[in-house]
Amino acid sequence: MLRAFRSALTTPDLRKKILFTLGIIAVYRLGCSIPSPGVSYPNIQECLEQVQESDNASIYSLINLFSGGALLQLSIFALGIMPYITASIIVQLLTVVIPRFEQLKKEGQSGQNKLTQYTRYLTIALAVLQATGIVALADRGQLFTNCSLPVIPESNVFTLTVIVIVMTAGTAVIMWLGEQVTERGIGNGMSLLIFTSIAARIPGEGANILQSGGLVFAGVCFFGLAIIASVVFVEQGQRRIPVQYAKRMVGRRMYGGTSTYLPLKVNQAGVIPVIFGSSLLYLPDLISRLAGTTGGGFQQFVQTYLVDQSNWVHITLYIALIIFFTYFYVGITFNPEERADEMKKFGGFIPGIRPGRPTAEYLQFVLSRITLPGSLYLGIIAVLPNFFLGITGSGQNQNFPFGGTAVLIMVGVGLDTVKQIESQLMQRKYDGFLR
Numbered sequence: 001m002l003r004a005f006r007s008a009l010t011t012p013d014l015r016k017k018i019l020f021t022l023g024i025i026a027v028y029r030l031g032c033s034i035p036s037p038g039v040s041y042p043n044i045q046e047c048l049e050q051v052q053e054s055d056n057a058s059i060y061s062l063i064n065l066f067s068g069g070a071l072l073q074l075s076i077f078a079l080g081i082m083p084y085i086t087a088s089i090i091v092q093l094l095t096v097v098i099p100r101f102e103q104l105k106k107e108g109q110s111g112q113n114k115l116t117q118y119t120r121y122l123t124i125a126l127a128v129l130q131a132t133g134i135v136a137l138a139d140r141g142q143l144f145t146n147c148s149l150p151v152i153p154e155s156n157v158f159t160l161t162v163i164v165i166v167m168t169a170g171t172a173v174i175m176w177l178g179e180q181v182t183e184r185g186i187g188n189g190m191s192l193l194i195f196t197s198i199a200a201r202i203p204g205e206g207a208n209i210l211q212s213g214g215l216v217f218a219g220v221c222f223f224g225l226a227i228i229a230s231v232v233f234v235e236q237g238q239r240r241i242p243v244q245y246a247k248r249m250v251g252r253r254m255y256g257g258t259s260t261y262l263p264l265k266v267n268q269a270g271v272i273p274v275i276f277g278s279s280l281l282y283l284p285d286l287i288s289r290l291a292g293t294t295g296g297g298f299q300q301f302v303q304t305y306l307v308d309q310s311n312w313v314h315i316t317l318y319i320a321l322i323i324f325f326t327y328f329y330v331g332i333t334f335n336p337e338e339r340a341d342e343m344k345k346f347g348g349f350i351p352g353i354r355p356g357r358p359t360a361e362y363l364q365f366v367l368s369r370i371t372l373p374g375s376l377y378l379g380i381i382a383v384l385p386n387f388f389l390g391i392t393g394s395g396q397n398q399n400f401p402f403g404g405t406a407v408l409i410m411v412g413v414g415l416d417t418v419k420q421i422e423s424q425l426m427q428r429k430y431d432g433f434l435r
Contacts, residue, residue: 020184035073039163083171195417319382
C-alpha cells in the first residue's frame with residue numbers, strides 16, 4: 001500500500017489531482033471556522049462549553065455532524081452540504097413521480113445536466129429556509145439550551161438578513177467546491193466534503209472519551225475497529241446474478257456470447273434511510289421549539305421518548321423508520337422491469353429464467369430477500385452508539401466517532417475514493433492498493 005501511495009504521488013497528473021483535492025478541503029475547513037457577520041464568536045464558544053457540560057441534545061446534531069461542527073458556530077459554511085443532499089434526494093424521488101423528470105433521466109448526459117441544474121436551484125431554496133430557521137432559533141435564544149448569552153447581539157432585521165444571505169452564499173460556494181473536486185480532483189467532491197466534516201470531529205470526540213479513562217478509550221477503539229471491519233465487509237457484499245448474452249450478427253461481426261453478472265448490493269440504499277429516519281425523529285422537537293411550546297403533554301412526550309436517544313421508544317422507532325425507508329428507497333431507485341427490458345433488448349437472459357416478466361419477477365424476489373438483512377444492518381449500526389452515550393460526553397449518538405451515520409459515510413466514501421485512485425494507478429500499470 002505504501003508503494004502504491006508513492007506511485008500515486010510520483011505520477012504528475014495524479015499528484016496534481018490529489019493536491020488540488022487537498023487544497024479544496026483546506027479551503028472548506030477554513031470557511032467552517034469563520035463566523036458569520038453579526039455573530040458574537042466569544043458568546044458562541046461560551047454557549048458551546050455550557051452545552052457540552054450539561055450534555056443537552058441538539059435538534060441539529062445531524063446537520064452539525066455534516067458541517068463538521070460549523071452549524072452551532074454559525075459560520076459562513078454553517079449549513080454544510082446538507083441542503084444539497086436533501087435537494088438531490090428530492091429530485092431523485094421526483095423522477096419516479098414526475099414524467100418530465102423521468103424523461104430527462106433517460107435522455108443521457110443532457111438530461112442529467114438539466115436535473116443537476118434543478119438540484120442547484122432547489123439547494124439554494126432549501127438553504128434559505130434552513131438558514132432562516134437556524135437564525136430565528138439563535139435570535140430567540142433557543143439554539144443552545146440553558147445559555148442566556150446573546151449569540152447575535154444586534155438582532156435587527158438587517159443583521160439577521162445579512163446572516164441568512166451569507167449562510168446561503170456559503171452553501172452555494174460549498175456546492176461549487178464539491179463540483180470542482182469531482183471534475184478536477186479525486187473522488188466524488190460532495191462525498192469527500194462530508195467525509196472531511198465527520199473526520200474533523202473525531203479528535204475532539206476522542207478526547208472526550210479519553211477523559212473517561214484509558215481503559216475505556218482502548219475498549220472504544222477496539223470496538224470501533226470491529227464496527228469498521230464489519231461495515232466494510234457488508235458494504236462489499238453483493239449478490240451476483242449471472243447473465244448470459246446470446247450471439248448475434250451485426251453486418252459481418254458477431255456480438256454477444258459473453259457471460260457476466262448483475263451485482264445487487266446487500267446495502268442497496270446506502271446511508272439515505274438513516275438520514276431520512278434521523279430527520280423525521282428531529283422534526284417534532286423542531287416544531288415544538290419554533291412554536292414556542294414550553295411544557296405540556298406534547299413537549300413532555302417529545303423530550304422523554306423522541307429526544308432522549310437512550311430511550312427504548314426512540315431506538316425502536318428509529319430502527320422501524322430505517323427499515324421502512326430502506327424498502328421505500330430501494331423500491332423507487334431499482335426498477336426490476338426496466339432492468340429486465342434492458343437485458344431483453346440486448347439479448348441478455350438469466351440462465352433458467354425466461355426473458356421479460358419472469359426475469360423482472362425473479363429480480364424483485366432476489367431484491368426483496370437481500371433488502372431485509374441490509375435494512376437490519378443499517379438499523380443496528382445506526383443505534384449501536386445509543387448504548388454508549390454515557391462515555392462519549394455527549395447527548396447525541398451522531399457524535400460517537402465509530403458508529404451511526406458517521407461510520408457508514410466514512411467507510412463508504414473511503415472505499416470509493418481508494419477504488420478511484422487504484423483505477424488510476426492500474427491505468428498506468430502500477431500495483432494497486434490491494435494485491
